[in-house]
Amino acid sequence: MTEGKVYLVGAGPGNVDYLTVRSHQLLQQAQVLIYDALVDSQLLQLVPPECHKIDVGKRGGKSSTPQIEINQLLVEHCQLGKQVVRLKSGDPFIFGRCTAEITALKAANCNFEVVPGISSALAAPLLLGIPLTDPVLSRCFAVFTAHEPDELDWESLARIDTLVVLMGGQHLAEIVAQLERHGKSLNTPIAIARWVSSPKQRVWTSDLAHIVAQTKEISLTPVVMIIGEVVKLRTYLQPSPLPLAGKTILITRAMGQSSGFSNLLQQQGATVIEMPAIAIVPPTNWEALDRAIANLLEYDWLILTSANAVEYFFERLANQNKDARAIAGVKIAVVGEKTAQSLKQYGLKPDFIPPEFVADAIARHFPESLKAKKVLFPRVESGGREVLVQQLSAKGAEVVEVAAYQSKCPENFDPIALEALQKGAVDVITFASSKTVKYFHQLLTAAGGANLDRVCIASIGPQTSKTCQQLLEKVDIEATEYTLEGLTKAIVYWADEQ
The missing domain is CATH 3.40.1010.10 (Tetrapyrrole methylase, N-terminal domain)
Structure with missing residues (x-):
């Protein structure tokens, strides 16, 4: 063992x-x-x-x-x-x-x-812009718990420049009374912070004379109190709030593919909950893709519309003991910068990226005649992109579609995400594809549902928005640039307008 x-x-x-x-x-x-x-x-x-x-x-x-x-x-x-x-x-x-x-x-x-x-005793003042020490205002500070105020040496505490009090919310009135009784001026500034660094953060600033009345009937658990002249410095030292500070955003993405988007949102101050709403797995069988790989030189173009298509295509290429050199004579078209970046990991640069980051734009902007061209299109097994295939075929191309991967609905709704939704703790839900909307709706229905009336629904583009309208009956944000960066910008703009 x-x-x-x-x-x-x-x-x-x-x-x-x-x-x-x-x-x-x-x-x-x-x-x-x-x-x-x-x-x-x-x-x-x-x-x-x-x-x-x-x-x-x-x-x-x-x-x-x-x-x-x-x-x-x-x-x-x-x-x-x-x-x-x-x-x-x-x-x-x-x-x-x-x-x-x-x-x-x-x-x-x-x-x-x-x-x-x-410790919150150190982090809370810092995040609020309150220095615990200052050459003029605070030469020392003390941290203590007021869980049992009768056990404290108030005479000594009252002489210390700055006090940080933990677990004292229920005894605020007694803390103020004890400090006044032992010589602390009622004009001394005080800041009380609840749930610092979380979306539920709330801060009250006042002085000892007025703080009890100001927070009357407010639950002060859990809180950190900072008492001293340094509290005045918060006006000058507090950082400017980020645009998404205080917002909780639920990301519905494929398993293992949300960290980059999470980082974009967190850089804008958001709290992010990741909820896998789609699972990307190998296709039912590899036969069609293997046959295409064996005859790669017959093709004029390879079209890759997602990072998943890139990853699974090259994984299968390696399985056949081949590498990027096997497609040296084949031109590559991709949709979106993210797909291009995935391709770059294999030492390749796309020959064509349409100006609009949607697959259907490939046919509209194709850089050469497609008449008599043979096109390989590795795609998701469950279908989609029919319009793209029809448009390419209408222009004379012979399009060979092969299953490179498949998408499935996860078995269960993530419990943390579900709890946050049902408690009304989510401000925005993001969707980067129609399938994530479908699977999210399916999972939420199976889990008993949640009220989304006050939740902002954010979509990456028109097709995803259409599915949001069909299944969730609304869409509040639609990115004008159909990328995760574009969706982040759209959410920031929405937050600024609130």
């Missing part, structure tokens, strides 16, 4: 962008994940599908998993030879209750490792 090990991992302030490289690696290798309540749901997407996930979060005022049970879970799974990630918000050693868990692991002779994370 493989020797088990427990990793006590800091998840950072919430947003997956602030997860350490080491933590990211461990999540991708985890066999068992035991996580806290404040851990961002996006982090749960990083673990393998077969990983056993256990929620043991402690929630104020609600029933929670006793610490002794958490200790037992860690020991039991480690002794079964599992690689266990104990995921804690922030840093494990800053109010992370690690002592009891490490004690239990050591008593059971279990291997363990503690992996640091970025």
Whole structure:
């Protein structure tokens, strides 16, 4: 049996962008994940599908998993030879209750490792544009939890320039009263931040005299409080908000093909949830493509309309012990820059890219006469692009269509994406093809549905928009440039108009 090990991992302030490289690696290798309540749901997407996930979060005022049970879970799974990630918000050693868990692991002779994370005590002020130290306004700062305010030395705390308070939302009035009682001016600025770095982030700024009234009847859990003159610097140091800050965008793309699009959206400030709505797999059989590859020199043109077509065509070419030299005498037409980039990975440059990034534009703008030309068209097995084939044939071409791959609907709706939709936490859903719309609709219907009335539907182009209208009964955004970059620009424009 493989020797088990427990990793006590800091998840950072919430947003997956602030997860350490080491933590990211461990999540991708985890066999068992035991996580806290404040851990961002996006982090749960990083673990393998077969990983056993256990929620043991402690929630104020609600029933929670006793610490002794958490200790037992860690020991039991480690002794079964599992690689266990104990995921804690922030840093494990800053109010992370690690002592009891490490004690239990050591008593059971279990291997363990503690992996640091970025504490919200440091990340929240920084992300708000509030420096904890300043040559004039703050020579020192203190971090403390106000979970049990009666146990704190308020006289000493009141003399410190800057205070960072964790777990103090329920005791705000008492914190203010204690600081005033021990000499802190009621004019002292205070900032309270809830869910920092997430789309639910909200910030209140005031002074000690008015903050209690300002936040009356507002749930201040979980929050980070910053008290001190440095809070005034936020006006000057806070970064300009990105256009998609505060927006949660659900990407429906093929498995393994959404990271580039995610990066584009995240660079504009969006929180991204990736939902595989289509699975790309090999065709039912390779017979037609193999026969075409064996007779490649008979063809004048090779048409590739997607990165999937490029990948599967060249994968099969290699399977036949051939490489790009086998098509040296064949001209290549592709649709879109992404397809061209995929082709470039094989050392080839397309001879023709239509000015419009849609397949049907190939025939309209073809650079030479197609009369008596033989064209090889590797495509998705389930069909599509009939208009393109008809147009090429009408111009005199002999078009040989072969199945290079097929697309299928995934078995289930991703649970994290479904929960976000059903809770109304998604602002935009993106679709990059008609099939992703069809499969999304099919999966959502099977999962019980969700109200999409307040969700913005974003389409990459006219054909996809048509399917959105048919199945989802609306489309709110359509890219004018039919690329992922163009769709990103369209979403940013939409957000600016809100």
